[in-house]
Amino acid sequence: MSAPRSAPTVxxxxxxxxxxxxxxxxxxTAAEAARRVRVAQTTITRMEKAETSLKWVTVKALxxxxxxxRAETEDFLALAEKANAPGWWQGFRDVLPxxxxxxxxxxxxxxxxxxxxxxLVPGLLQTKEYAHAVLAAGLPRVTPDVVERRVSLRLRxxxxxxxxxxxxxxxxxxxxxxxxxxxVGGRAVMAGQIEHLLEMAELPNVTLxxxxxxxxxxxxGFGPFTVFRFEIPELPDVVCIDTLSRGQYSEDRAExxxxxxxxxxxxxxxxxIGPTKEFLxxxxxxxxx
Numbered sequence: 001m002s003a004p005r006s007a008p009t010v011x012x013x014x015x016x017x018x019x020x021x022x023x024x025x026x027x028x029t030a031a032e033a034a035r036r037v038r039v040a041q042t043t044i045t046r047m048e049k050a051e052t053s054l055k056w057v058t059v060k061a062l063x064x065x066x067x068x069x070r071a072e073t074e075d076f077l078a079l080a081e082k083a084n085a086p087g088w089w090q091g092f093r094d095v096l097p098x099x100x101x102x103x104x105x106x107x108x109x110x111x112x113x114x115x116x117x118x119x120l121v122p123g124l125l126q127t128k129e130y131a132h133a134v135l136a137a138g139l140p141r142v143t144p145d146v147v148e149r150r151v152s153l154r155l156r157x158x159x160x161x162x163x164x165x166x167x168x169x170x171x172x173x174x175x176x177x178x179x180x181x182x183x184v185g186g187r188a189v190m191a192g193q194i195e196h197l198l199e200m201a202e203l204p205n206v207t208l209x210x211x212x213x214x215x216x217x218x219x220x221g222f223g224p225f226t227v228f229r230f231e232i233p234e235l236p237d238v239v240c241i242d243t244l245s246r247g248q249y250s251e252d253r254a255e256x257x258x259x260x261x262x263x264x265x266x267x268x269x270x271x272x273i274g275p276t277k278e279f280l281x282x283x284x285x286x287x288x289x
Contacts, residue, residue, distance in 0.1 A: 007101025008050035010109035010235070011083040015076070017234045019059070020048040022066040037061040054080040088156070095142075095149040099246045103226075104153075106238060108160055110169050112229040114263050118176040118221055120184070121193060124158050125173065125200050125208075130193045131155070133185030139244070161203060172207040174266050176221070180210070180283050191287040198280050201273070209270035210279050218269050220262025227259055 008016075023033050023044075030048070034041040039058055046052040047059070059080050063073045089096060089104045096104070107113065107124075115122050120134060131154045136147050161168050183190055201208040211218055224242040239259045240247045250256060271279060 007087075007089075007098055007105050009083055009085075009087050010105050010230075010232075011079065012054060013050040014232055014234045015054060015080055015083050016048045016050040018076075019044075019062060021234075022068065023048075023062070026066050028065075033062060033065060036065050053084045056080060089153070092149065092153045092156075095146050096153065097246070099249075102249060103240055103247055104157060106228045106240075107157065107169075109230060109232070109235075110228040111167075111231050113169050113171045113226060114229075114260070115171070115224070115226040116174045116221065116263060116266060117179055117224050119178055119182065119224070121175065121179050121197065122171075122173050123154050124161060124171060125197060125206075126154065126158075127189070127193050127196045128155060129189045130184055130196075133189055161200070161206065168205045170205045170207070172209075172267075174209045174211060174263065174270050176218075177210060177212045180280070187287055191284065194280055194284045194287065198277060198284070201277055201280070207273065208276055209267060209273065210276040211266060211270040212279065215269040219265045220259070221266060225259055225263075227256065227263060 023030065028036075030044045031041045034044045037058060043052075043055070043058060044062070047054055056077060060073065060077060063076060068076065087101075087105055087108070089101060113124075115124075120126075121130060123131070126134070128151060131151050132147065135150045135154070136144075142150075161171060180190075180194065184193070197208065200206050211221070226240045226242075228238045228240070230237075236251050236253070237256045237260070239250050239256045241250070241259075270276070
């Protein structure tokens, strides 16, 4: 039995959807498929929705029922075993809420991340000291040990931006000037954070834009959100809308399109890449006085 996971891997989500498509292509309901392979209907539906691990014997029986050729079946079963392997973030189950496990899983497989932050520097761009200050001030209050574990998790997430295989995702972040003016952790912490943003902005897969106060009210700029894009056909764009207690995920095309439009419009209100770096250097100079 595989170790319990706080969230499904993206590959498990993809294979679950492929099973659903194969079943529907064969004209079978979940109840009919379950009866034919002699398992509970919930076993079928939960695997299709990535709510449980992909059970090898059941998956094999389903693929035979759906008329999948032997070679394709073997490939599918090999992928199922890979999908059931816990993601690296499972080592942080003690401090990782289930909803955020989904975020980390999507983040690791996305080819493009578009994120807007009105209050804080995006987690993928935070320094250790800045992250510590943010997480220590979060609600509900937690012990210092938990804060340290969550800081370690946040720093580990950032590895995706500098990895070589697979290719790193393109992070396009639009941040409000508030993120630079709010004294998180004190003057020294903010100086280090600004320096880090300048360094990260030099990466070829990172686009950073600042929305200055002078830009006025931004369209759609009422709360933080991230739009994930994937190369996998079974995975449409997903938007995560952050709230105080959790992230809300949606694949609804109309809703995702609304957030994509909001992001696109905000990029026109924000400073271009060059002026954003100049603004950061000005803030760095102010903090050094």
